[in-house]
Amino acid sequence: MTTVIHHATIVTGARDLSIHFNAAIAIENDLIAAIGPTDEVMARFPNAENVDGRGKLVMPGFANCHTHFVRILARGIFEDQNAPNRPPFTRKRRVPFPPLRPEQRAAMARLGVLEALRSGTTAAMDITNNIQDYAEAIVATGLRLVLAEQVSDRAKGVRVGEPGVFEADPELADKGLQRIADLHAKWHGAGNGLVTVAVAAHAPDMVSPALLQALRDLREKLDTIATIHLNQYWGEVEVIKNTYGMLPTEYLARHGFLQERLVAAHCRCMTPEEEKILGASGASVSFNPVVAARSGNSPRITDLEASGCRIALGTDEFTEDMVQVLRSAVLIERLRLKESERPRPEEAMLWGRLTATVP
Numbered sequence: 267m268t269t270v271i272h273h274a275t276i277v278t279g280a281r282d283l284s285i286h287f288n289a290a291i292a293i294e295n296d297l298i299a300a301i302g303p304t305d306e307v308m309a310r311f312p313n314a315e316n317v318d319g320r321g322k323l324v325m326p327g328f329a330n331c332h333t334h335f336v337r338i339l340a341r342g343i344f345e346d347q348n349a350p351n352r353p354p355f356t357r358k359r360r361v362p363f364p365p366l367r368p369e370q371r372a373a374m375a376r377l378g379v380l381e382a383l384r385s386g387t388t389a390a391m392d393i394t395n396n397i398q399d400y401a402e403a404i405v406a407t408g409l410r411l412v413l414a415e416q417v418s419d420r421a422k423g424v425r426v427g428e429p430g431v432f433e434a435d436p437e438l439a440d441k442g443l444q445r446i447a448d449l450h451a452k453w454h455g456a457g458n459g460l461v462t463v464a465v466a467a468h469a470p471d472m473v474s475p476a477l478l479q480a481l482r483d484l485r486e487k488l489d490t491i492a493t494i495h496l497n498q499y500w501g502e503v504e505v506i507k508n509t510y511g512m513l514p515t516e517y518l519a520r521h522g523f524l525q526e527r528l529v530a531a532h533c534r535c536m537t538p539e540e541e542k543i544l545g546a547s548g549a550s551v552s553f554n555p556v557v558a559a560r561s562g563n564s565p566r567i568t569d570l571e572a573s574g575c576r577i578a579l580g581t582d583e584f585t586e587d588m589v590q591v592l593r594s595a596v597l598i599e600r601l602r603l604k605e606s607e608r609p610r611p612e613e614a615m616l617w618g619r620l621t622a623t624v625p
């Protein structure tokens with residue numbers, strides 16, 4: 267069966283950033299068969315079912331490379347209580363995220379996926395712990411998913427970005443590694459191959475060297491993707507400096523966690539030297555512009571891209587609206603660069619595709 271969407275504006279997402287105006291796209295058995303001027307494509311497929319695309323845009327689905335579906339109702343409120351950018355980096359009067367029962371988490375996650383689909387997202391990396399609670403509910407939606415089970419072993423309930431010296435709890439590490447293995451055994455390759463189970467280290471200041479190495483080995487064994495919140499808070503940088511005498515990206519490099527199938531989220535509190543280290547590894551950076559703006563600190567995306575990182579986009583715990591993310595990415599990076607034309611929307615569009623992320 268063939269469908270032709272005609273008289274539309276078509277953005278292919280190809281590297282040449284081309285946009286086809288008043289154009290048509292022919293889809294034959296789920297595959298794109300042709301893109302070109304409306305007259306030509308319609309003449310080539312005379313028996314196709316035609317869809318009038320006037321006033322509409324046809325474009326690739328978005329890939330949201332950093333989200334937490336179960337926190338969909340947070341709407342970024344918790345970003346307003348985030349760790350400050352100045353010493354002593356302690357959070358005051360922080361309202362904790364309310365505890366949710368597994369069925370409540372499943373309801374939130376489903377709501378998150380619905381909102382994602384509504385903005386044109388066709389692939390998403392969901393990062394949290396105990397994904398097993400709600401995996402079934404979101405796999406059933408048909409969205410392409412990377413389920414990244416997050417682990418940490420920082421003792422005494424200390425939160426990410428909080429100052430101090432790292433202390434490990436080996437029991438937390440063992441339980442976390444087991445959760446990833448269990449989720450992988452059950453869900454990797456599910457949904458006709460649309461589900462990937464990934465390995466998530468929470469953040470450098472939440473994961474001991476031993477756990478980081480174990481996660482590196484597990485990722486290799488499972489031959490999958492890894493992710494981490496990297497250089498997200500200045501408090502995180504302080505912990506790593508105080509404990510190991512180095513910077514967070516150097517810490518990951520030291521323990522072999524940097525590689526091209528890693529998605530490093532945030533990368534805001536980063537030195538130019540760290541950007542070069544990350545770029546040389548070929549890792550992807552998930553630029554989460556809405557939460558970056560909310561925390562008053564945005565990564566040097568143009569520099570990270572120039573250093574060799576692939577740039578991807580994420581919502582983090584804001585709304586799942588990837589159109590808002592794309593728009594914010596352009597505006598925030600222009601403001602940071604003090605440039606009127608860079609980055610172009612077409613360039614940000616390339617960041618929002620699935621192929622932007624991991625090989």
Ligand SMILES: [Zn+2]
Nearest residue numbers: 332495582583
């Ligand atoms: Zn996050």
